[in-house]
Amino acid sequence: xxxxxxxxLLKVDNLVVEYSxxxxxxxxxSGVSLEVERGETLGLVGESGCGKSTLGxxxxxxxxxxxxxxxxxxxxxxxMQGEALRxxxxxxxxxxxxxxxxxxxxxRIGDIVAEPLVIAxxxxxxxxxxxxxxxxxxxxxxxxxxxxxxxHEFSGGQCQRVCIARALVLNPEFVVCDEPVSALDVSIRAQxxxxxxxxxxxxxxxxxxxxxxxAVVKAVSDRVAVMYLGRLCEVGPSEQLFAxxxxxxxxxxxxxxxxxxxxxxxxxxxxxxEPPSPIAPPxxxxxxxxxxxxxxxxxSEVPELHPLAPGQLVACHHPLI
Amino acid sequence: MSGVxxxxxxxxxxxxxxxxxxxxVDHVDLTVDAGRTLGIVGESGCGKTMLSxxxxxxxxxxxxxxxxxxxxxxxxxxxxxxxxxxxxxxxxxxVFQDPMTSLNPVLTIGTQLIExxxxxxALDLAEARKRxxxxxxxxxxxxxxxxxxxxxxxxxxxMRQRVAIAVALSCEPKLLIADEPTTALDVTIQAQILDxxxxxxxxxxxxxxxxxxxxxxxxxxxxxxxxxYAGRVVERAPTPALFKQMRMPYTEAxxxxxxxxxxxxxxxxxxxxxxxPDPTRPLxxxxxxxxxxxxxxxxxxxxxxxxxxxxxxxxxxxxxxxETTASGRA
Numbered sequence: 182x183x184x185x186x187x188x189x190l191l192k193v194d195n196l197v198v199e200y201s202x203x204x205x206x207x208x209x210x211s212g213v214s215l216e217v218e219r220g221e222t223l224g225l226v227g228e229s230g231c232g233k234s235t236l237g238x239x240x241x242x243x244x245x246x247x248x249x250x251x252x253x254x255x256x257x258x259x260x261m262q263g264e265a266l267r268x269x270x271x272x273x274x275x276x277x278x279x280x281x282x283x284x285x286x287x288x289r290i291g292d293i294v295a296e297p298l299v300i301a302x303x304x305x306x307x308x309x310x311x312x313x314x315x316x317x318x319x320x321x322x323x324x325x326x327x328x329x330x331x332x333h334e335f336s337g338g339q340c341q342r343v344c345i346a347r348a349l350v351l352n353p354e355f356v357v358c359d360e361p362v363s364a365l366d367v368s369i370r371a372q373x374x375x376x377x378x379x380x381x382x383x384x385x386x387x388x389x390x391x392x393x394x395x396a397v398v399k400a401v402s403d404r405v406a407v408m409y410l411g412r413l414c415e416v417g418p419s420e421q422l423f424a425x426x427x428x429x430x431x432x433x434x435x436x437x438x439x440x441x442x443x444x445x446x447x448x449x450x451x452x453x454x455e456p457p458s459p460i461a462p463p464x465x466x467x468x469x470x471x472x473x474x475x476x477x478x479x480x481s482e483v484p485e486l487h488p489l490a491p492g493q494l495v496a497c498h499h500p501l502i
Numbered sequence: 503m504s505g506v507x508x509x510x511x512x513x514x515x516x517x518x519x520x521x522x523x524x525x526x527v528d529h530v531d532l533t534v535d536a537g538r539t540l541g542i543v544g545e546s547g548c549g550k551t552m553l554s555x556x557x558x559x560x561x562x563x564x565x566x567x568x569x570x571x572x573x574x575x576x577x578x579x580x581x582x583x584x585x586x587x588x589x590x591x592x593x594x595x596x597v598f599q600d601p602m603t604s605l606n607p608v609l610t611i612g613t614q615l616i617e618x619x620x621x622x623x624a625l626d627l628a629e630a631r632k633r634x635x636x637x638x639x640x641x642x643x644x645x646x647x648x649x650x651x652x653x654x655x656x657x658x659x660x661m662r663q664r665v666a667i668a669v670a671l672s673c674e675p676k677l678l679i680a681d682e683p684t685t686a687l688d689v690t691i692q693a694q695i696l697d698x699x700x701x702x703x704x705x706x707x708x709x710x711x712x713x714x715x716x717x718x719x720x721x722x723x724x725x726x727x728x729x730x731y732a733g734r735v736v737e738r739a740p741t742p743a744l745f746k747q748m749r750m751p752y753t754e755a756x757x758x759x760x761x762x763x764x765x766x767x768x769x770x771x772x773x774x775x776x777x778x779p780d781p782t783r784p785l786x787x788x789x790x791x792x793x794x795x796x797x798x799x800x801x802x803x804x805x806x807x808x809x810x811x812x813x814x815x816x817x818x819x820x821x822x823x824x825e826t827t828a829s830g831r832a
Contacts, residue, residue, distance in 0.1 A: 228688035228689065228690065228691075229688055336777055338777060366545035366546050366715065367545060367715060367716075367717075367756055367759050367760060368545060368755070368756060368759050368773065368774035368777075368793075369777065370759070371759035371760075371761075371771035371772070371773035371774070372773040372774075372775070374761070374771055374773075375770055375771055375773055378768060378770065393688065393689065394689070394761075395689070395763070396760065396761040396762065396763050397761050399761065399763060399765075399767060400761035400762075400765065400767065400768075400769065400771065401767065401768065402767055403767060403768075419767045420766065420767065423763060433690055434689060434690065435763070436693075437689045437690045437692065437693040438689060438718065438763065439692070439693070439696070439716060439718030439719045439721065439722065440718055440721065440722070440763070441716075441717040441718040441721045441745070441757055441760060442721055442722075442745060443721045443722060443741050443742045443745045444742075444745075445721075445722065455658055455660050455661070455691060456688075
């Protein structure tokens, strides 16, 4: 629906994910549709609570959706269970935000990276050792030095390399990266972003790259989807979206980034308030309570994602372009 | 003409650890003039938070501090706990990264504000209450009257940070230390909080230290920047001068490693290889030398001291500073 492509690797169709918290419903993902082409990186940005991580997890079926479809290479993951889903999971992997917390502190690096192979039924220990050795080298770690050590002996950046190795050891086609660098320092972040790009080429990956930092997302993404309170606001090619944002929320996000240049004095930000609660999202356009352009139509009518420029889609009644 | 409000002289902070002494702050000198804003920039473990805690005299019990912290004519390292308590909150205030560090979860916003005000200023309850409402309004909290009866958990992260700022500003401090005040917040909220801090700083003529890992945060909002690496200040300059011409290779590398909004997607980032040295195993030479592409000869054997560049205000600690011949940044 988003890009006229006959054969996307991932197609998410009208996905709805809701949580129940204290008897109330959290509308985490409310009808999101998107496609990820083979070999591309789709960046997914939004602020905390916008549902971007929930969407990533629902794609991998780590969180089952209330309704909607997730088609991976033509197969509907939402309809799969048990062994079929487990087999499919070998082709899709996840990298988390906190690299240290996502490694079992009591297991050795070599075993942690070998675990997916064990689960996938690779029985030959020699083959497992070889594949662990290869993938650790690929992510820039010396297998002979690290395989026997425990996670606490490593820094956050190195632990993220281990997590990336674990995600890649089964040769997946698709990897969801959920804030993979936001826990890392600037100098380490650049190393990991470069590594992800390198791995993408080497392993022929397709990536869904979830982050709150627009500059980070732009650095690695071919296309970017902007999410706000459970819905997509705008989708488009990275450069086009940053040069000519169509949705007022995209523009606000871009404007809010602190630029490391003292000549670019920060514009006193418009008082735009805070995102409302996903328990009781606003009617109509969910961004309208913070939007300078909002009018009565925005309160009554949900804006649908529609094409505006080549490849650029926006869900807004009063787009900026 | 404004004078020196804070002067940190040869501050050294050491923490005993099972692996040996960890030198968190290594001979740091800093000054902040009244009404000015200093940005302290560095990555985790560089000692920026320990330095701010040394200024506030809020170091962990086991930590050893030497050197002087002169604030408003007094050496804080020699003040009694009682006098320090009077000073903190009154003329020396702090805002932490996580607002729940400074807010009490079981007291209402009103109680916490009114208590702080009455502790330090001679106001009766009605006056303190009125002032609390004014402060909440000043930091951009809607319906401030009603908020007084609410608890911190009833507010969003951004609103909590506004309350923490209101508490910090309540007694008109001379110096506000903001330690990563927006790191836990979303980008649109970050911009609002930074604007708020800048506005209140100007309005109240207070001095401010913003501690951050983000060069973007200090660029538009500080008068001077000190860059820290491995416990030391490695470059210090007025903000425009620093961004126009970085002399210390670490500062330059840190800026280069940031993804740029105007760069095309998939542009490889000039990453800094390796990682910071183990603070319990200090290096003989420059701490950045193992990661520095300009390092040579005595970089590995001698420690460069922070010294003047061509202009009196621009200091850097480097034997092979980046040449100034080029017209500013590439």
